[in-house]
């Protein structure tokens with residue numbers, strides 16, 4: 195049994211209007227039918243442009259967002275159906291590391307107080323000394339000295355603060371840690387250190403990760419499996435190596451073509467896929483294949499009207515595209531040009547239109 199299984203998970207945020215915000219005029223389809231499994235001791239990397247629903251999915255697993263429908267099975271138990279008190283207890287096993295370590299750590303608490311909070315909430319540790327011993331062991335695991343105990347978040351560098359954020363999750367000895375953009379607020383030189391630390395922790399403690407990032411380079415080395423999200427759904431899922439060696443979905447191909455290659459000859463020669471148009475709003479997603487409005491291989495009515503299923507093309511490699519086989523075999527020619535140009539800003543924000 196997988197540690198975490200999402201089954202047709204949907205999170206739709208109502209768009210409210212009116213004097214008392216009492217009229218629902220539509221929905222933001224932030225997560226719109228995602229099914230995936232995260233295996234014990236492995237890392238699942240979830241990538242996609244900003245606004246595609248990655249954070250909402252991660253928060254829904256922890257029930258920090260209301261779930262509209264679907265199941266979130268953790269160790270076989272459907273968290274979506276748990277009463278609030280049992281869900282609170284379950285959080286000991288599922289922890290989250292946030293993007294902005296400074297914003298997510300209380301500046302008035304020293305490190306010992308920050309790490310004690312979770313232990314106290316879950317009644318872990320027999321005495322203050324026992325809790326302190328656990329905290330010191332955890333700090334050691336993330337590469338911080340015990341002298342950090344009495345210091346405050348602002349006294350640390352960005353990378354060290356993220357280590358504190360990781361320690362805060364780790365001290366509860368969770369089974370799963372959801373890392374939401376764990377390194378995107380850090381200097382590039384520090385990013386690799388934090389990614390390596392996450393890997394070391396996984397090797398020594400067998401923790402399972404769901405790593406959320408907009409940057410393919412971040413998830414590549416750490417992930418066993420990668421899921422690519424576009425407008426609230428998965429468009430492709432494969433083992434990390436298979437996805438990089440042979441992306442099948444036009445959106446994944448475009449994302450990949452925007453990642454720079456270190457070899458200048460290869461970099462100059464390769465084709466970039468320009469996606470025209472902005473990311474559509476998740477409040478008003480396109481009909482049919484959600485990617486058809488930007489897809490260079492869009493064909494006909496089928497793309498415009500029928501939403502493709504995420505289907506297995508080869509073992510473990512799933513794609514949601516009606517024409518994946520033909521595109522892969524080079525039998526279909528792009529209906530829009532594949533320009534030698536970079537993708538539009540990968541940080542594109544989606545805007546909810548005024549209803």
Ligand SMILES: Nc1ncnc2c1ncn2[C@@H]1O[C@H](COP(=O)(O)OP(=O)(O)OP(=O)(O)O)[C@@H](O)[C@H]1O
Pocket residue numbers: 207222223224242243244245246247248249250251408476544545
């Ligand atoms: N509480 C909310 N109420 C209404 N809409 C929301 C809410 N939270 C998120 N959204 C919308 O849901 C969509 C998905 O947002 P989400 O933050 O999950 O995307 P993301 O891929 O994680 O992007 P980012 O990397 O910028 O966080 C966006 O259009 C966002 O505006």
